[in-house]
Amino acid sequence: MTRNLSGQPARHEPASAEEWLARLLSPESGADDRAGFERWRAADPQHAAAYAAAERIHRRAAELAGDPLLRAAARAARRAPQRSHRRAWLLAGGMAACLLLAAVLLWPAREQADLVQRYAQAAGLPQNVLLPDGTALALDAESALTIRFGAHRREVVLERGRAEFGVAHDPARPFVVRVGEASIHDVGTVFQVSRDDAGATVGLLQGRVDVSGGRSGDRWSSTLAPAQQLRIGADGRPGAVAPLDLAAARGWTQGELRFRGRRLDQLLAEMNRYSDTKLRLGDPALAALTVSGSFHAGDQQALATALARGWQLQVRRTAERELTLLPRPGATYR
Template sequence: MSTTSPLHEGQAEAWLARLLSPECSAPERTAFEDWLAQSPGNIEAYLEAERIHALAASLSSDELIRAAARSARRKPAAAAPSRRRWQPLLSALAAALVVTAGAAFWWLRAPQGTVEEYAAARGEQREVVLNDGTVVLLDTESALVARFDGERRLVELQRGRAQFVVGLDRRRPFLVRAGASTVRDIGTTFQVSRLDETVNVGLLDGSVEVAAVAEGTEQRRVLVPGEQITVEADGTLQDKRPLDLAVASAWPQGDLVFKQQRLDRLLEEMNRYSSLQLRLGDPALAGLEISGVFHVGDQTALAAALERGWSLRTERIGQHEIVLHGPPQ
């Protein structure tokens, strides 16, 4: 059921018009994000206003409107009574043509379609700036493709994890596709991770809408800061749950936070960032629970911490392997 009201709709239209203005200031954009966070009705109304704007922009290529405009130019002015009778229709046509002219202006200003590919190798974290000003931090062993044109900004996360700080462009929606999910940005900072075909979306700031199709039915969820959601490979949307902001904020800074994490899972995550791999010499150690903050790529420090804090023994084998053993008997 819709949560919008005429008040929501009017405010949404006013915000959209202001955000499209080149004079829109940073404080105004912050105020817009605050307004979005006030209620789900604000978010829904803004999405609808944006959709209507995009629909109006598509009229720039509508042949019926073009034909009507050509016909109006060819025909002589009608007699006064007839003109009065057709005035409402002419006014509506004139309004449509004004919208079309505005849409054509924005279309001409839009950059041509571009396709850009980015990847981060094992042990690397890479920051890239897309051509709309969006800043993307790619985590290790991650890859994406960005396809931008005059109508939308589409990023496909092919593997791994990325954080997006989205550049402002209210004319073109920013979409991230990963597996069966589509994330629609509404001016935010958010993270998307893709493990095989399972996708997780976590929101740090602003608002996003996550959509997926399962068994022919589309589901949508709007996240607020501090929430996350998982999308299964078949498109099923799990329930929203709290996002651990300490964990989410750590990896972009080069740190990994573990809270009662199984040792085998911890090693799997840490090994992604280094050619020096830590292995378990005793499978019984896999379920040992570890808590701590460890810097990515610093395997030697991790091994030393496991020696001191959990009394494990380490064995260095060659240049690229450290084997962990249980405490001395």
């Protein structure tokens, strides 16, 4: 018999979406079950879609639990005398059948109503969310987006910040992300989209995406392959397809920020998004310093210490939640 580290018998892991749903809804479900579920979901893109479908069926069944017709059928069966047991169950069965027929007729109408939901993240580490269709979303700090999922289309509008999408396969409902006037059409993939005042960037980690934009008479489109990115200016015009730093792209979703030749003022602006403690420049001349390295998001003290040692800066605490970087006397900066 297989046992875990605590000496208890290891529980059998479910093999289907329905079994996983039952396991996760169980009062006995714990962290090990959640970790096992994440492994199962990541093993096959169809697993996420299957689980989302199982959740929809579960929600529909829950909606019926309080239906007066169904409760009446159950009461009729309980009240029926023993000698008419068969007749009572025929009555209850007939009422339940009517209820199921009504559900079949009503559910498609409910399905036509789009599901609209907004997700927002303040300062702090990225948030991981499983969207209703089974898509895995990683939402970065100071980011916000709105989803609109319908019977024939899944649409996301990125308002600000950065997000990664591990899209659940569903050919009947294309997955589209809109950022400004540009649209990113998923073709079974993992991709990232970021938006700032200067425009937007689309980066592809796996699969393929089609990016398009512009207005009638001036439309453009581009297809990205893995490890490629496309920058779209504030005017809606695309730049050239460029290589994507996969290590940096994967790093931020895990709380690790990688920089290569980044201006110090830009680096501090990025790091400040992940913490209530802010790093400031005490001398504008330091802004153009270039920094390369990997830093843990939110660990401002470690970053300040690294800058003090590697770039000859002084660090002073100028407020309870503020660290200021200053030139070191006699140091030369280029």
